[in-house]
Each structure stands twice: as structure tokens, then as C-alpha cells.
Amino acid sequence: MYIDGALTDGQGRIDVINPATEDSVATVAAAGFADVERALAAARDAFPGWAATPIAERQRWMRRLRDEVIANEDDLRACVHHEMGKPWAQTEEDWDRVVASLDFYAEEIARLQDFSLPDRAGTHSHRMVWEPAGVAVAFLAWNFPLLNLAFKLGPAMAAGCPIIIRPSNETPISAYAIGELCAGIGLPRGVVQVLATETYAAADALSASTIPAVLTMIGSTETGKHVIRTGATSIKKYAMELGGNAPVLVFDDADLDLAADVVCGVKFSNAGQICVSPNRVYVQRSVLQAFTDRAVARARAARVGFDRDDDITTGPLINARAFDRIKGLVDRAVAEGATLLAGGDRPQGMNRGHFLAPTVLGDVTETMDVYRDETFGPIVSIIPFDTEDDLLRQANDCGQGGLTAYVFTRDLARAEGYAAALRYGEVQINGVKYDIDLPHGGIGYAGVGHDCSYLALHDYLVLKRITRARDTTLFESVNA
Incomplete structure (x- = not known):
């Protein structure tokens, strides 16, 4: 000491x-x-x-x-x-x-x-x-x-x-x-x-x-x-x-490749153990399949491991308790009706270490623990929406305060409207940026x-x- x-x-x-x-x-x-x-x-x-x-x-x-x-x-x-x-x-x-x-x-x-x-x-x-x-x-x-x-x-x-x-x-x-x-x-x-x-x-x-x-x-x-x-x-x-339970709003006019890059990049880096990591990804139904395909492709392409190889994207969860908790969230969600689209368990052939393969879940609902909890793991939970009628309530329903939210749309008025209404300390629009000179709270x-x-x-x-x-x-x- x-x-x-x-x-x-x-x-x-x-x-x-x-x-x-x-x-x-x-x-x-x-x-x-x-x-x-x-x-x-x-x-x-x-x-x-x-x-x-x-x-x-x-x-x-x-x-x-x-x-x-x-x-x-x-x-x-x-x-x-x-x-x-x-x-x-x-x-x-x-x-x-x-x-x-x-x-x-x-x-x-x-x-x-x-x-x-x-x-x-x-x-x-x-x-x-x-x-x-x-x-x-x-x-x-x-x-x-x-x-x-x-x-x-x-x-x-x-x-x-x-x-x-x-x-x-x-x-x-x-x-x-x-x-x-x-x-x-x-x-x-x-x-x-x-x-x-x-x-x-x-x-x-x-x-x-x-x-x-x-x-x-x-x-x-x-x-x-x-x-x-x-x-x-x-x-x-x-x-x-x-803590945070960050929502992501992906609208039908969004750049879907950009949205998938940001969501999966932040979610799979550091094994998702990031306070600002996207947890609940709300995707407008007309682009649901297109976004989901992109998220699944990025999950499957992610490299999991531990060495000095700069190509590795996802390391281990911090300990066995964390692995069991995250794996339990996935298993319970699937048992309650979510669709496992990628990952969900240890990567094939990796029997040592607390590694969980980058995971994508579809058909996630508000009643599931994976929706309600801050997952702090490499899980992308996708929730479809048809209209914007209830979207703001869902996005703001994260307890009694929020850390970070994400919005992807080409409509500036929509982006600014949601940025004003989202009850989060940070709202990231069409990207993500952190640095020592930018407030974080x-x-x-x-x-x-x-x-x-x-x-x-x-x-x-x-x-x-x-x-x-x-x-x-x-x-x-x-x-x-």
C-alpha cells in the first residue's frame, strides 16, 4: 500500500x-x-x-x-x-x-x-x-x-x-x-x-x-x-x-450500420462491463430485421480471448459470480419467451476463464430481468416498437434516474425532442463520445x-x- x-x-x-x-x-x-x-x-x-x-x-x-x-x-x-x-x-x-x-x-x-x-x-x-x-x-x-x-x-x-x-x-x-x-x-x-x-x-x-x-x-x-x-x-x-440502464432508440430513418456499430462496439468492449453500455435497444419494427441482422453479424464476428492480440474485442467477465448472473439473465429471458439469436454461453472450446460469447436477444419484453436490470455484460437486448406513443415512457422507465441514452435518427427535430425529454445525464445522438474534457454524470x-x-x-x-x-x-x- x-x-x-x-x-x-x-x-x-x-x-x-x-x-x-x-x-x-x-x-x-x-x-x-x-x-x-x-x-x-x-x-x-x-x-x-x-x-x-x-x-x-x-x-x-x-x-x-x-x-x-x-x-x-x-x-x-x-x-x-x-x-x-x-x-x-x-x-x-x-x-x-x-x-x-x-x-x-x-x-x-x-x-x-x-x-x-x-x-x-x-x-x-x-x-x-x-x-x-x-x-x-x-x-x-x-x-x-x-x-x-x-x-x-x-x-x-x-x-x-x-x-x-x-x-x-x-x-x-x-x-x-x-x-x-x-x-x-x-x-x-x-x-x-x-x-x-x-x-x-x-x-x-x-x-x-x-x-x-x-x-x-x-x-x-x-x-x-x-x-x-x-x-x-x-x-x-x-x-x-x-448505475445505469441505458436505452437506445433506433428509428426507421437511422443509419443502421452506424447504430449497430455503436451498440455492439460499446456492448462487447470490456465484455459489456461499462456503466454507459446500451442495455435496452428499442428498434422501430419496419427496420427491426435489418438492425437485428447487423447486430447478430457483429456478435458472431467479435473475437473473444486474452492475449496481446489487438484484434480481440471481448474479454472475460470479472469473476464466476458475474458469469453466473449474466448467464442466468439470458437463460431466464429465453425461458420467458425471448429469442436467442447469438451467443448465450461460453465460446466454443473455451473452458477456462469467465468468458461469455457476445449475445443478442430478440423479443425482449418489459417483464424480463434482462430488461429491468443493468446487465453489465455483453448482451444486446432488442425490443421492437411500432409507434412512438409509449416509447418515451419505456425509455425513461429505468428506476429513479438515468446515466446515458442513445438516439439514432436522421430527423434533427425528433433527435432534439427526445434529447430534451429523456431523463438521463447524457444523451448521445448518432454516435458516442467521451473524453476528459466532457462532463460525465x-x-x-x-x-x-x-x-x-x-x-x-x-x-x-x-x-x-x-x-x-x-x-x-x-x-x-x-x-x-
């Missing part, structure tokens, strides 16, 4: 299993309660100094770390490759986002401007000043081990907030490698700390502490609610990217705050109002 400026052993151990081979690839130290308390104390003690550190010096530290991330690209990508079985080509996005985040937020913090407010009576001046919120604790999901870390590390460092990063026990290796790089450059003690926890109770001690001012996470809605409950020991800020139960863009800085900052009377004689009398 990396605690209080040093690499350190812990009270426990975590065995990391590669889900592609089912072999152990590492054993890492894990924090117990005493380690957690030590990390919290170090972050608390680091806050005054790091918050007061000039922006130019914070930028230098961020760029030194960025340079080390660049120099260690192969090693960092190998960590992700082995801890979650991610196809080699897809590990580049994880690594690249760390570089991009440190670069982007080092620049963006310098652009952040304090601002003035008018005084209606003209008797006072008012300045609004951005200040670091305090210690941050970040709980990371396993699906993008370095990308998720990057989304928290860059804005916290730039804002002046010491951050404790708690990676998933499924994928701690790459986060620990970042901790090693922080130690190597001599980053000031307590500014960044990285620790996995031996138990969930030890993780809860991070959020239950009164030391953190910010709790941030990427994970499921249920986990988000749990973190909020345990964090209620004190007043904290929350920044959370949570959900509505309602899909999250609060934003990852990426300048808006992420706001999750780690607070505003202070400084009001000064304009009667200068007051200051003259004090000075006298």
Missing part, C-alpha cells in the same frame, strides 16, 4: 485472480482498521500544507507524476491486462486517461477564476473565492481500474485536496502501481494514498470517519446509497457516478456531481464569500 508517503505492508492480504485464466496473478497488502486510521490522519495532517501550496507547484507535482505514468506505460497496462483480463488494446484507454487527467486538471485549475457579485446598495464589494474542500476519499469500481482512478486523482490534486484512493479488491494492482510512482517522485506525505481494505467494514471506516470532506465513488446505485448512509457521521460533499439515482471536464473540480472545491465595506475611513481608523 502507499500510506503517508511510503510503501507499506498491511494487516491483511488480497489474492488477485485473472478472470481470463482463473490463475492468481498477485497478492497485495490490504488495510485493516489501524491502517485506515493512519491514512486518514496523514490526509488530515497534509491538508493545510497542500491546500496552501501554490497552484504552480501543484502543477509541477502533477506533471512529474504524469511523466512517470508515460514512462511506465507498458507496466501499467500490463497490470490492468492481468488483473481483469482486459484485452490488451483496451488497456490503452485506462492508461491514457491517467495521463490526460493529470495534464488537463493541471491546466484547468489555473483557468478557474474567482468572481465578484454586484451590491444592490453600492455600499460593499463581494468576492467569491474557490477553496479546497478538504480530504477526499475515493471508492473505485473494478471495470476500468486506471480510468476510474484518473477521474478522481487529477481534480483532487489540482484542487488541493489530499485523496485516499480505495481500489476494488478485484483490481488493486494498477492502483498500487500508481502509489509506487507517487512514492518514487517523493510526493509530499499524505497528498495521495492508495489502499485496498481487507474487509468491507474497514472500507466503511473511511466513509464513516469525520475527517473526509468529500466522498467520491464509481459503482452501483446500491453501493452509493450505502456510502451515503455510512458517511452521515458528518456533513460531507458527495460526487458519485452510479447521471441524474437522480444514477449519481451526483460529474467526472471529467472542469465541472469535476467543483466536487473538490467550496466557495467562500468575502465582503468588504466600501467606506475606506473604516480601514484608515484601524491602521491608525
Whole structure:
């Protein structure tokens, strides 16, 4: 672990299993309660100094770390490759986002401007000043081990907030490698700390502490609610990217090849273990067969496996529990009347690893679990529609908030109309685009705050109002 400026052993151990081979690839130290308390104390003690550190010096530290991330690209990508079985080509996005985040937020913090407010009576001046919120604790999901870390590390460092990063026990290796790089450059003690926890109770001690001012996470809605409950020991800020059940609306005038490319590309990449992955694909009946044929062709053409072959599109599910859950969704849907058009089981000849072949289901209905649940697996569920009468209700029926929705149509008025009416934090029209400078966040139960863009800085900052009377004689009398 990396605690209080040093690499350190812990009270426990975590065995990391590669889900592609089912072999152990590492054993890492894990924090117990005493380690957690030590990390919290170090972050608390680091806050005054790091918050007061000039922006130019914070930028230098961020760029030194960025340079080390660049120099260690192969090693960092190998960590992700082995801890979650991610196809080699897809590990580049994880690594690249760390570089991009440190670069982007080092620049963006310098652009952040304090601002003035008018005084209606003209008797006072008012300045609004951005200040670091305090210690941050970040709980990371396993699906993008370095990308998720990057989304928290860059804005916290730039804002002046010491951050404790708690990676998933499924994928701690790459986060620990970042901790090693922080130690190597001599980053000031307590500014960044990285620790996995031996138990969930030890993780809860991070959020239950009164030391953190910010709790941030990427994970499921249920986990988000749990973190909020345990964090209620004190007043904290929350920044959370949570679950989604993304709808896709494919209209009869859509570019069907484009729609199939986006749906299958996002759905089969990372084995569908992506929070913005399309879950419910509503296709107008007049183009249903044509779209379905394209989706099935792409599912059958997808290459499943684990090595450094850049042609591999789909890796394994994260563990046996995930495989059983996803396979169960498919089996129950078929038993309830869905049509299995592709995949649905292990790829032929692959008896090791938690691989599920890219799957396409037709005739999916609203009552099926595969429709209601965020699948988090390589399943395209196709739902036909005849008219638009009930489409918006169905698309918005994803619980009490949404993360991402997709619309494919050549009708601009229709596209903008649905974009306005869909209750999602992001609506992607005729394509998909994510980058470090674009806000990423959900509505309602899909999250609060934003990852990426300048808006992420706001999750780690607070505003202070400084009001000064304009009667200068007051200051003259004090000075006298």
C-alpha cells in the first residue's frame, strides 16, 4: 500500500485472480482498521500544507507524476491486462486517461477564476473565492481500474485536496502501481494514498470517519446509497457516478450500420462491463430485421480471448459470480419467451476463464430481468416498437434516474425532442463520445456531481464569500 508517503505492508492480504485464466496473478497488502486510521490522519495532517501550496507547484507535482505514468506505460497496462483480463488494446484507454487527467486538471485549475457579485446598495464589494474542500476519499469500481482512478486523482490534486484512493479488491494492482510512482517522485506525505481494505467494514471506516470532506465513488446505485448512509457521521460533499440502464432508440430513418456499430462496439468492449453500455435497444419494427441482422453479424464476428492480440474485442467477465448472473439473465429471458439469436454461453472450446460469447436477444419484453436490470455484460437486448406513443415512457422507465441514452435518427427535430425529454445525464445522438474534457454524470439515482471536464473540480472545491465595506475611513481608523 502507499500510506503517508511510503510503501507499506498491511494487516491483511488480497489474492488477485485473472478472470481470463482463473490463475492468481498477485497478492497485495490490504488495510485493516489501524491502517485506515493512519491514512486518514496523514490526509488530515497534509491538508493545510497542500491546500496552501501554490497552484504552480501543484502543477509541477502533477506533471512529474504524469511523466512517470508515460514512462511506465507498458507496466501499467500490463497490470490492468492481468488483473481483469482486459484485452490488451483496451488497456490503452485506462492508461491514457491517467495521463490526460493529470495534464488537463493541471491546466484547468489555473483557468478557474474567482468572481465578484454586484451590491444592490453600492455600499460593499463581494468576492467569491474557490477553496479546497478538504480530504477526499475515493471508492473505485473494478471495470476500468486506471480510468476510474484518473477521474478522481487529477481534480483532487489540482484542487488541493489530499485523496485516499480505495481500489476494488478485484483490481488493486494498477492502483498500487500508481502509489509506487507517487512514492518514487517523493510526493509530499499524505497528498495521495492508495489502499485496498481487507474487509468491507474497514472500507466503511473511511466513509464513516469525520475527517473526509468529500466522498467520491464509481459503482452501483446500491453501493452509493450505502456510502451515503455510512458517511452521515458528518456533513460531507458527495460526487458519485452510479448505475445505469441505458436505452437506445433506433428509428426507421437511422443509419443502421452506424447504430449497430455503436451498440455492439460499446456492448462487447470490456465484455459489456461499462456503466454507459446500451442495455435496452428499442428498434422501430419496419427496420427491426435489418438492425437485428447487423447486430447478430457483429456478435458472431467479435473475437473473444486474452492475449496481446489487438484484434480481440471481448474479454472475460470479472469473476464466476458475474458469469453466473449474466448467464442466468439470458437463460431466464429465453425461458420467458425471448429469442436467442447469438451467443448465450461460453465460446466454443473455451473452458477456462469467465468468458461469455457476445449475445443478442430478440423479443425482449418489459417483464424480463434482462430488461429491468443493468446487465453489465455483453448482451444486446432488442425490443421492437411500432409507434412512438409509449416509447418515451419505456425509455425513461429505468428506476429513479438515468446515466446515458442513445438516439439514432436522421430527423434533427425528433433527435432534439427526445434529447430534451429523456431523463438521463447524457444523451448521445448518432454516435458516442467521451473524453476528459466532457462532463460525465447521471441524474437522480444514477449519481451526483460529474467526472471529467472542469465541472469535476467543483466536487473538490467550496466557495467562500468575502465582503468588504466600501467606506475606506473604516480601514484608515484601524491602521491608525
